[in-house]
Amino acid sequence: MTEKNENKNSSPLLQEQAMKDVIKKNEQNEASETSQTRASDSTTSVATRRKLINAGAAGAAAALFGLVASACGSDDDPGSPATGGKGGSGGSSGKAGSGGKAGSSATGGSAGTAGEGGASAGSAGEAAGAGGAPDVADADIVPLNALLSAEYNAITAYSAGAGLIGGATTTDPLFALRAVITDIAVSIQSQHRLHAAALVDAIEELNGTPVKEADVAAKFKAPAALIANPSISNVLKFAAGAERGAGVAYNQVLAGMEDAQLRFLASSIEGDETQHFIVLAALVLGLASPGANLSEATAVKVFPEAFVSTVGTHAGLDAMPADYFA
Amino acid sequence: MIVRAAAAATALSLAVSINVASRKAEAKVNPAPDPVKDNTVLNALLTAEYDAIATYTAGAGVIAADVGTAQATRDIVTSVAVHFQDQHKQHAAALKKLILDNGGTPVADAMTAKIPTSFPSAATTTDVMKLAADKEKHAAIAYVQVMKSISTAAAAKLVASIGGVETQHFVVLYLLVEGLISANDGTKMNPTLVVPAAFVLDVGGSGTTNLETFPALDTLLTLDPP
Numbered sequence: 344m345t346e347k348n349e350n351k352n353s354s355p356l357l358q359e360q361a362m363k364d365v366i367k368k369n370e371q372n373e374a375s376e377t378s379q380t381r382a383s384d385s386t387t388s389v390a391t392r393r394k395l396i397n398a399g400a401a402g403a404a405a406a407l408f409g410l411v412a413s414a415c416g417s418d419d420d421p422g423s424p425a426t427g428g429k430g431g432s433g434g435s436s437g438k439a440g441s442g443g444k445a446g447s448s449a450t451g452g453s454a455g456t457a458g459e460g461g462a463s464a465g466s467a468g469e470a471a472g473a474g475g476a477p478d479v480a481d482a483d484i485v486p487l488n489a490l491l492s493a494e495y496n497a498i499t500a501y502s503a504g505a506g507l508i509g510g511a512t513t514t515d516p517l518f519a520l521r522a523v524i525t526d527i528a529v530s531i532q533s534q535h536r537l538h539a540a541a542l543v544d545a546i547e548e549l550n551g552t553p554v555k556e557a558d559v560a561a562k563f564k565a566p567a568a569l570i571a572n573p574s575i576s577n578v579l580k581f582a583a584g585a586e587r588g589a590g591v592a593y594n595q596v597l598a599g600m601e602d603a604q605l606r607f608l609a610s611s612i613e614g615d616e617t618q619h620f621i622v623l624a625a626l627v628l629g630l631a632s633p634g635a636n637l638s639e640a641t642a643v644k645v646f647p648e649a650f651v652s653t654v655g656t657h658a659g660l661d662a663m664p665a666d667y668f669a
Numbered sequence: 670m671i672v673r674a675a676a677a678a679t680a681l682s683l684a685v686s687i688n689v690a691s692r693k694a695e696a697k698v699n700p701a702p703d704p705v706k707d708n709t710v711l712n713a714l715l716t717a718e719y720d721a722i723a724t725y726t727a728g729a730g731v732i733a734a735d736v737g738t739a740q741a742t743r744d745i746v747t748s749v750a751v752h753f754q755d756q757h758k759q760h761a762a763a764l765k766k767l768i769l770d771n772g773g774t775p776v777a778d779a780m781t782a783k784i785p786t787s788f789p790s791a792a793t794t795t796d797v798m799k800l801a802a803d804k805e806k807h808a809a810i811a812y813v814q815v816m817k818s819i820s821t822a823a824a825a826k827l828v829a830s831i832g833g834v835e836t837q838h839f840v841v842l843y844l845l846v847e848g849l850i851s852a853n854d855g856t857k858m859n860p861t862l863v864v865p866a867a868f869v870l871d872v873g874g875s876g877t878t879n880l881e882t883f884p885a886l887d888t889l890l891t892l893d894p895p
Contacts, residue, residue, distance in 0.1 A: 566892070568892040568894075569892060571894070571895045572892065572893055572894060572895040574893060576893060577892045577893055580890045580891070580892055580893075581892065583890055584890045587880055587886070587890075590833050590869055590880060591869055591870065591880055591881045593829075593833075594826065594829045594830055594833060594869045594870050595826075595870065597816070597825060597826075597829055598822045598823075598825045598826035598829065599822060600825075601698050601699065602699050603699060603700055603816060603817050603818065603819065603820070604699075604817060606816045606817075606819065606825050606829075607813060607814070607816040607817045609829075610812070610813045610816045610828075610829045610832060611813045613829055613832070613833050613869070614809055614812075614813060614832055614833050614835075614836035615836070616833075617833040617834070617836050617837050617869065617880075618836050618837060618839075618840040620837075620880075621837040621840060621841060621863075621864055622840060622841075622844065622850070624865075624886075624889075624890070625841070625850065625863060626850070627890075628855070628862070628889055628890075629853065629855035630853075630855045630856055630859060630862055630863055631841075631844075631845075631850040631851065631852060631853060631855070631856055631863070632850065632851050632852075632853045633849075633850065633851070634844065634845075634847070634848040634849045634850045634851040635848050635851065636847060636848035636849055637848070637849045637850070641849060644847065644849060645844065645849055646840070647843075651809050651810060651812075651813045651832070651836055652810050652813040652814050659810065659813075660806050660809060660810055660836075660839070661810050664806075664843065666803045666806075667799035667800065667802065667803055667846070668785040668787045668788050668799065668800055668803055669785065669787055
């Protein structure tokens with residue numbers, strides 16, 4: 344941890360209160376939006392609203408980044424905020440709620456998840472602001488870059504997860520399913536790549552500078568709890584927790600976005616993340632079993648499209664699958 | 670120590686983000702917040718929720734009469750369907766509340782399911798699941814597409830919070846129909862965990878559940894020790 348950052352964060356309680364204040368302002372602004380914007384929408388109030396909402400969105404996005412990366416933290420490394428302070432033990436595999444809501448990051452086992460993410464989102468902000476954006480940058484660039492960072496982390500995490508599954512021992516209870524589980528993971532990873540591509544396009548259209556995949560991947564570390572017990576079940580739990588957190592964070596971030604088209608994009612991705620979450624969770628928690636038609640050949644059908652609604656050239660569920668009853 | 674590091678790191682990131690946003694962001698709220706206009710969209714979504722509720726009711730009747738399907742299968746499908754229907758009721762309640770908060774008037778519940786003409790007269794349990802999958806898919810798409818016209822943060826948050834659950838309903842039903850997953854004893858014992866939360870975020874309302882805060886899910890997804 345650098346001296347500079349130690350000073351900045353010398354009082355966690357104060358920092359937490361500061362985050363709560365920002366979120367509270369954001370919520371107050373949502374409330375005032377309902378009561379104050381019906382009749383008029385003055386420039387001043389819009390500017391104030393924009394600043395507050397963006398601040399909240401950025402915080403949520405930061406937490407999302409933390410969530411995915413976090414679970415990749417290690418509790419045996421003190422880390423630092425500047426370079427990616429480490430998360431906890433990965434206890435809750437990325438608890439969605441506290442991950443997304445930065446102000447509640449000090450709750451339970453998931454608190455650690457915000458650690459690495461915080462610093463990472465900081466770099467996302469730098470990329471949007473100082474890393475080549477125009478003098479007057481669009482307010483949506485920062486949250487978009489935080490989401491992009493999270494997607495890159497997910498891509499890296501799935502590669503790592505696939506490696507762990509490939510190395511599973513014959514005594515692993517899910518060993519017989521390792522091939523099809525890997526294929527599903529690869530399919531999910533390919534969808535995260537499509538999400539990332541769409542986010543890059545959106546950032547560049549705003550004249551922003553997208554964060555680089557290599558920079559994000561370089562900071563990735565598998566969570567200590569997963570390394571300690573790299574069972575297929577743990578890989579699935581980790582992935583399910585991260586997808587849950589991603590869905591939550593996309594929801595939080597999009598509410599603070601300024602442009603409806605970008606809300607549309609984020610929402611179209613969010614609905615894919617929640618699909619990933621529920622299928623992974625159902626399988627690892629024993630709420631459903633692999634079906635008779637599930638095979639390495641059909642694994643790609645589990646998540647039909649990477650987007651809920653078609654975004655540009657990226658197909659959504661409106662393209663496939665077809666209705667059963669027209 | 671862990672809590673401290675987490676809070677500190679997140680605070681730093683937040684500070685950086687706020688600084689960037691405040692220093693360089695330009696005003697661009699598009700469309701301008703207009704809760705009254707949002708009500709038209711919200712009422713269309715409410716109509717769809719009422720249709721979903723009625724469809725599940727009609728579907729339960731079909732399943733009950735489907736003696737050609739094993740009773741155990743029908744029981745599991747019914748229990749999951751009832752759970753999904755309950756979540757749609759929560760969606761409807763939340764939409765109604767926001768419409769009222771916006772000064773609007775919620776549409777009335779037609780209490781009638783819109784059944785496509787191609788739906789067989791002698792429908793099976795699988796047909797009901799297919800119909801539900803279709804409806805959930807269309808709902809999920811609609812919740813995303815209306816985001817292009819939703820103007821307020823509050824409406825965007827609610828709409829996305831519901832849409833992200835419709836996608837879960839869809840994918841579960843779709844995978845069951847396609848035989849890519851199958852129900853088991855876990856489904857039978859815990860049908861309400863199949864899609865555990867009615868909303869992605871906490872949108873208020875008594876007795877509602879959300880993915881954001883769900884302690885039981887935290888416990889279930891805790892990594893196993895060596």
